[in-house]
Amino acid sequence: MNCYKTNLQYHSPCDSDNDWTESSDSKCTDSESSVPEWDSDVEEDGELTFIKVKANNVASQDAHTALLENCESFKLRTDFKRSSTRRSTKGRIFKALKSRKERNKSNIVKKKEYEENNKTVIVQVSKSMIFTSDNNCQIEKLFGISLDTHTDGRTLIVADFLPEAKPIYTPRVKIGYHLQKINGIEVYSYNINNILQRISEDVDSQVKLMFQDVSEQLNVDIEKLLLKTSPDNLVTQLLKDSMCSTLYICCNDMEYQSNDDKGVLYCYPRPFNQNFLYNTRGAYVTLNHLAPESLRTSKPLVSSLVHNSALINVAYATQNNDLFLFAVPNSRVDVLSLQIIITDIVQMIEFLYGSLKACFTKATNVDKLDGLFSRVFVSLLFGKQKPDRVDFQDVVGVHAVCLPLEVRIQVDDAITELEAADYREWTDEVENFQRMYTVIGACLYYSGHLLSSHLQDSDLKEMHAYLKLNGILQFSVQKDIEKLVMWREVFTNEYRNRNKCEHDYRIPDGRWFILVVGRGHFILATLMEAGGCTEDAVGITPPSPFYVEECESCVELLFDVGLDRYLASWLKSNSQPQLQLSPEILTKQGRKKENISLKSDIIRSATLKLSKSQLDIKRRHNSSEQINTGFENTMQMAHSTSHHNLYSQWHNKYRHSSVDVSYSEDSGSVKSTSEISEDRVIGRRADREQKCRRESSGSDSDWDKQDGRSSNVDVSDIRKSLLGELDNVKIQRITAGDENVLFHFVNLESERGILLAPVATIDNESSSAIYKYIISTFRTTCKRIHELLQHGIKFKKNHTPSNPLNKMLVGVKEYGMLFEVPQDLLAESGLHKKNESFSFWVVGRVISEPAARELYVCYHDSVPQDLTEIAYMLSYLG
Amino acid sequence: MSVMVIAVATESGVPIFSRKRGNMDNIQFSTIASLHGINMFSKCHNLSMLNTKLENGSILWKEYNKSITLIGIATGGLECDLELLLLYVHNLMIFCIGKKEIENLKNLEQVKRELRQCYPILDHLLEALDPNSVSQTSMFLDLIQSILCPQAQQLQQVLDNYAERVTGRWACLFISGYLVATSSDFYELDSIEAKLLMLLAASQDGAPLRETPVYLPQMSPNVAFRAVTCKLLADVYVLVICGATPALSEIDEIVLHCWENSAQLIKEAKLMYPRNFPISITFEPCILGFLIVNINRRRCVFSRHLHSNQKSKSMSGLHRIDILRTFFVTTAKELAPELKIADDGKECGSHSGPSETYWCSEYHKWHARRVGDLLACALYAPTVPTHTMRLLTNQLLQEISSSKDVYW
Structure with missing residues (x-):
């Protein structure tokens, strides 16, 4: 630690700031952009939550006003001016953002009205109708509804409808709605009698009742809660x-x-x-x-x-x-x-x-x-x-989705660039500049689904818990975010357990921060470290505009590539692997009912094959000719020995070069990095990456190992291929048999806390009532299977005979249940022919090597499936 | 593993009894008081504690008739059955001393003394939650172990005749603790009553002729009947429920008269043990153990001696009973929602249970299937593929349900 400080030309933060300010003035003319819009929301302890939602969403207005009210005294911070030293494109982005903001403002008034309409229901009742009320209550006689008082003692809640009045209100008004206004006058429990009196005396025969939908109001809460x-x-x-x-x-x-x-x-x-x-x-x-x-x-x-x-x-x-x-x-x-x-x-x-x-x-x-x-x-x-x-599937792990290889490369690439933080692009004075934070890792979500994580597993678990329990992920699903910035100090798992477990590397006496940046449906969460080879963070540490923009530009990059549009349709495409969303077409023999048509041509083969485009990309990425031939070999699966040799060669090469490849930023910014700090960084990341390598080595294929290692991809090239790709996405199947009999799957890597499953909203994609029944059965059954399989997993983990477990349950590694769709549901779907039953399996299996993994599959009864095989197929996709 | 049942008088907090099985320390008075206190204290705040899940077990509180609180603690066993256990324990208390006594609890010391006679039956009930021990008499709490034999129909006639002669109503015949035949109206009895009667007979092993006053928890919780057990041959007992007359000595003569001609029949039936199935029903060699449950009658037949020529190694054989039972209790019971305790039947409504289920481990495979009232659980060698398993279980079920030698 000390030796590197002596080697380094140390600059106090103030000095370097002055440098930055000067250079910024010369480079950037847009003076407004130098003060980030979230700056006034930074709290006294340095934490920040800033949210801005695109105006076409409900409740954006609330957020704005709340923000203004929340304004605290603006403190000038030494480092905020760094923002302007961004690459030249930044200015343009800012302008674009600003012009969008202007446009939004004009919409606001209209939206507000719309918003109100959305949450309230107005019903016109004629006074000539008089309902028979048992209770002789005036409101029941007049309107045919009975009311209750909310626990706050003021608000009136719809408790029930009289039978004759029901058709007037339902389905628009539901029990539990608040009665807000009568003829435009706000009603409460204390003034309701007066108002009713006035109405009965009124000449107008029509009465307008305004109800408020409380259930929708709750959705708004999350955003408010995040801010307050x-x-x-x-x-x-x-x-x-x-x-x-x-x-x-x-x-x-x-x-x-x-x-x-x-x-x-x-x-x-x-x-x-x-x-x-x-x-x-x-x-x-x-x-x-x-x-x-x-x-x-x-x-x-x-x-x-x-x-x-x-x-x-x-x-x-x-x-x-x-x-x-x-x-x-x-x-x-x-x-x-x-x-x-x-x-x-x-x-x-x-x-x-x-x-x-x-x-x-x-x-x-x-x-x-x-x-x-x-x-x-x-x-x-x-x-x-x-x-x-x-749901069980919501709580057990981080929900990841299968993405095509080229998309994974794209995403990993963007994150790697952020992590590399290679500043040479933005300043010439690399030697004089010590970075404020080391990016330990980052993870990227789209609409609540994990796209990629470069964090250690334990960090990812905690980061995910933070994002999920605070409702941030859910927020990103429901709203189209214009800008979200969150910053706060954290205590990483490694730091907390620094005395307990032995690492090959040493954790610096630093501080850690998380920076969450959101845009559209993307959420990028970054874990940063201050200390060690970076500047030490002292006292209250507000977010650095520089790093915020850095993360924003990372997300920006994904938008540039068109990933937002791509993912939106990808998540709906149901292709990797494809699920059977219309179970009605399957017969007892696992064939389609009628016309064996178009689709079956595309998906005839049950095995996985690489699409041609994927193959191309891989060729492009592999500079070494050797690997290309190795790749060919895997396709044939014949020369397994030679391909193992190739793999180990590649592996060794990677290992030796890892310092230059992954950590070039160290040599860039801090030219003479000391051995200690280098060891640490390598240790931590290499730990993670080595683990990844170990895990994937089970799948025995070269192309698996190539993910994310390609830092020299031409972006424009990829973009073309990306957008073109979606039209002919290769549909992948993981079940055996002529037809696709897979209804759902969940692959849970409990050690890593990552769960691979189809998109969370998959049951909305299907209109079939039978499918919805199957999915809800699958979800409840999975929970039961998971509970039972835990006996064995726990036992394998600690091997302690002292814990008196039920020994019989320890050995169970596969658990299956066969269900039948109830006859009345079949009849509804027009399938009630010949009393034929429709059965499906829900099966769970533990795969304990190399790390405990659970696979849950739901499939049609017609074709027997081997779960090991399905797990194998899935490992190629994941 | 350990199971413990504590009974406390709800109002006074006086402990009535505590029975345990397994490696648990003897529970102290202060602990009982605290456990009861937790329940009472939360009740004061309009809140009732139902159960608490531990890492490897659970604690359950249950109050009956506003007079008795039962607390069950189970670890490392089949704790999913804990609620059922408390239900049976409560019924057993009524069985022994009558409902009135339990509701009033006037003379607590006397109640305590009287309840001591039910300890042997209580211990049998606790055995049912121990996954590591094989109990001949109570493998399952809520099922009566039986032997299927072709002689059952003839035996029923004899039983009917016998019951009539002693002016009783319900009679049944046990061989080695297994139910072999019943009188024709035996199923009027509630399944809990039948099970308790069977445990009573089992706990009175050895006595040639014996009478016990019993209260039937459903039929007559307040008026006692007389349960008379009589030894016919070695390991063969006949049980009859009757009123105060005839005297025991008279019954002795009636027994001799009724049963002397049936000795050969009983001996034939006795040959079924321990295979427990009629010889006409054969099993594939890959089936290591088999359990069939008649859900409607709450009877089960279990066998691990399926193959006549095979000398089963006793250790692995016993183990088979354990693992098949564990499979049934934790999983296969899902196929029979009727067996669940009635009062919280809301959840079973939304999803009908599965119709088949299986487990795989490195050493065994289990498969269960239900057709109508019959539920079959089979234990297979690990090499049998899943679909073959399904085929074989189904075949067996068909065979048993259509066999002429099977008489429930």
Whole structure:
């Protein structure tokens, strides 16, 4: 560490800033662009959340006003001027952005109206109609609806419709909507009688009732919640009503006595005495002590209890004798998912604050935590459009999708460029400039699906937990983001465990930050390190405009290539591998019902073949002639020995050159990098990359190893091929048999926390009721299979006989269930011929080598499938 | 693994009994009090604790008749059956001392003393949750182990005659703890009652003639019947439920009269043990163990001695029972939603259960299939392909359901 500092010409941040400012003035004439628009939103502790949604979406207006209100005193920071030293194209982008902004402004007024129309329903009722009411209640007589008062004591809620009135209101008005206005006058519980009186005296025979759709209002919340540090009362009330709660209790005797609330350090939603977890905390604390101490069992994980006739699950997490509780109603999150979610939450808190204790003991964190937990609850409760339970597939891992090789190359390339941070393009004075951050890695999402991750697995898990639980991913699915910037300090897994585990490299005494940048449906999350070979971050560290733009330009690059349009259609294309979305056409023999038509020509072969274009690209990328021939060999799968030799050759070459290839930025900016720092960087990345290599080596093919290693691809070339590609996307199939019998699959790499599955919205692509039934059965069944397979996975992981597991369950590696589509559903779909049944399998299998992996497949009963084979096929696509 | 059941008087908090199985320490009074306290305390806050999941087990609270709280703790076993266990334990308490006693709990010390007689049956119930031990009498909590034999129909006539002679109603015949034949109206009894009667007979092993007062939890929870067990041959017992008369000595004579002509029949039926299936039903050599359940009658037949010429190594044979049972309890039960406890039947409605299911491990394969009321679980050698498995199980099911020698 010291030796490299001496070797280096050290520049104080201020000095270098002056340099930057000078150069910026000369280069960039657009003075406005030097102050980023998010600058005023940086909070006192340096954190930033900035969101701007494209105006054609609902609720953009709210965000803007909220932003302005939130303005804090603007502090001039030493480094913000760096922004202007971007490459020359930047100016143009800024102008383009600005002109779009102008355009948006003009739309705003119109949108606001539209927005209101969207959320409210107006119903005209004639006063001449008088409904018979049992209760002799005026509102029932007049309008045929019965009302309830909301828990806030003011708002009126539609409780029920009288039978005669039902056709007037349904389906536009639903039970639970708020009655907002009558004839334009706002109504509340205290003025409703007056208003009814006035209406009955009124001459006009038509009465306009305005209802508010509450369910849609909830979607807006996420964005608001992201921006505000503490949630407003409405959200808190809502969470209270839906029986969500969280509590942190310090069970240490000392603090238990000193604390006013008997050891309760944090509780949400408040007030304390209305929180059921707070009121009954004694039960959980006792149980948490009793189970390991007196009963000699393991610690409790989840308790199920009934409160106000709702089944609620309470999850436990213990750390240093402190107890963290998290409760969600069972109707939204079942026991198994809750267990996973609470570990995610604990991980996220550790990621953000270092440890649970550090997080909850600081009184200043309370507002931030309120915001955090309100987002967690809202995303769990109202995350999905459908009133569905949280799916197993949503919680067990990061949802990745299969992409064609050329797209993967493209994405990896963009991220690699960001990580390389090769500054030589922007400044000539490389020698005098020490970078502020090292980019440790980044991951890119599109519409909630992971496209690529260059993070270590443990970091990715935590980053994903942060993005998911804060609702950022879900936000990127629902909204077309114009600009999203988030910045905050984190404590990486490596740093937290630096004393525990042995690495070949040393973690610097630095600080880590995450920078999340979003645009369109893309979310790019970057993990950065200050310290070690970069400048040390001291005190409050706001985001650096330079790095924000760097990330933005990375996303920009993807837009340039047209990846946004490509992905939008790719996610809908259902091609890699193709699923059978219309199960009706399959007969018992696994053939199509009628006309064996067009499609079967394209997909006759059951094996995977590379499309021609893919082949071309690979040729282009492989400079070495040897590899090309090796590639040919794999295609024939005959000369396996020679191709192994080739592989090892390539492998060795890569290993030796890895320093120059991947880390050229080090030699670029810090010319004489010391051995220590180089070792560290290589260690960490090489760790990850070596792992990747090891994993993919099972698939025995050369072209697998080539991903992302091509830094010299011509962008324009690729773009052409990309856009042209979608028309003739090669459809891939992974099941055996003449017809495609695959309904769904999930490939879970539990060690890495990555889950490969078709797009989350796949069931919307099919109009078939049978398909929807199959998918919902698949999802619930997967959960059961997963639970059982965990016995074996856990056993293999720690091999501890002390843990008294049920030994019978440990050996199970495959678990299948056959289901039948109910007859009435078949009849609805016009398939009720000859009493023929329609059956499908849901099968799960553990593949324990090299790392534990679970594969879940759902297919038609007609053709027996081998899961090992399917897993093998999938490994080529993933 | 360990299973424990604790009974506490709900109001007073006085522990009534605690029984355990497995390597658990004896539970202390303070622990019982705390466990009960958790339930009582949360109830004060309008909240009821149902269960708590542990890493390898669970704790379950259940209150019955507002008078007795049962707490079940199971680790490393078949804890999915814990709720069922508590239901059976509660029914057993009624079975022994009657519903009134349990509701009133007037003389707690006496209740405690009286309940002591049900400990042997209680221990049999706990065995059902232990995956590592083979219990002859209670492999499954809710199913009665049986032997299928062609003689059952003739035996039924004898049983009917016998029941009539002792002015009783329900009678059944056991061989080595397995149910062989029943009187024709035996299925009027609730499945829990039938199971408890069978366990009662099993716990009275050895006595030539014995009478026990029993309360039938569904039929007559408040008025006691007399359960009379009588030893006919070695390992062969006949059980009859009757009123206060005739006296035991009279019954002794009736038994002799009714059964002396059936000795040959019983001996023939006894030959079925331990294969438990009629000889006319044959099994493929790749089938290592077989279990068939008549869901409607709550009876099951299990066999690991399927092949007459094969000398099964006792260790692996016992292991087969365990693993097939574990398969049934954790998985194959899904095929029979009827076997689930009734009160939370909401969830089974949305998705009808699977019709077939299987497991694979390195050493075995399991397959279960249901047709009508019959559910078959078979244990296969690992080399058998999945589709062959399906074919073989289906064939067996067909054979059993159409066989003339099978009489449930």
